Amino acid sequence: MSKSTQPDQRHLNRAKLMQQLFATTFDDQLTSKGSESDLQSSGQTSESEQPFKLPYDSSSVAEADKIIQHLAQIDELLQQHAPERPLEGINQVDLAILRVIVWESMTKKTPKKVLIDEAVELAKEFGSEASPRFVNGVLGKLLLIGNEDNNK
Secondary structure (H helix, E strand, O other), X not given: OOOOOOOOHHHHHHHHHHHHHHHHOOOOOOXXXXXXXXXXXXXXXXXXXXXXXXXXXXXXXXXXXXXXXXXXXXXXXXXXXXXXXXXXXXXXXXXXXXXXXXXXXXXXXXXXXXXXXXXXXXXXXXXXXXXXXXXXXHHHHHHHHHHHHHHO
């Protein structure tokens, strides 16, 4: 039996979501000091309004909007587990990957090690040469070590 060459739909969905979130970071309304209403209004609603002409995917846009609404909470977790790297100093692709994976860990029951593996794959696909190692380290601290501390 031959292995399927079909890409994993969950991987494709995460990649689309990461790209949507990455594109949204270039929206002038999305800043680290923006108000909650600024963040909520930054999502695109149609293909013609989207920066970089990403293929319109209503589910990715809706999910990215949810992430943006919880950005302060997600970013606080990232800062707690990567204090040596301020968010402004993190590569925007890496930051989008981290935000997507942290959001999924908060909202779905996907195993933590699966999320880390997926983040590393996204980092290999979209990030820099150093991205996989950085993403793995931050998420390892946040999802695996952070959970051990919470379970004590």
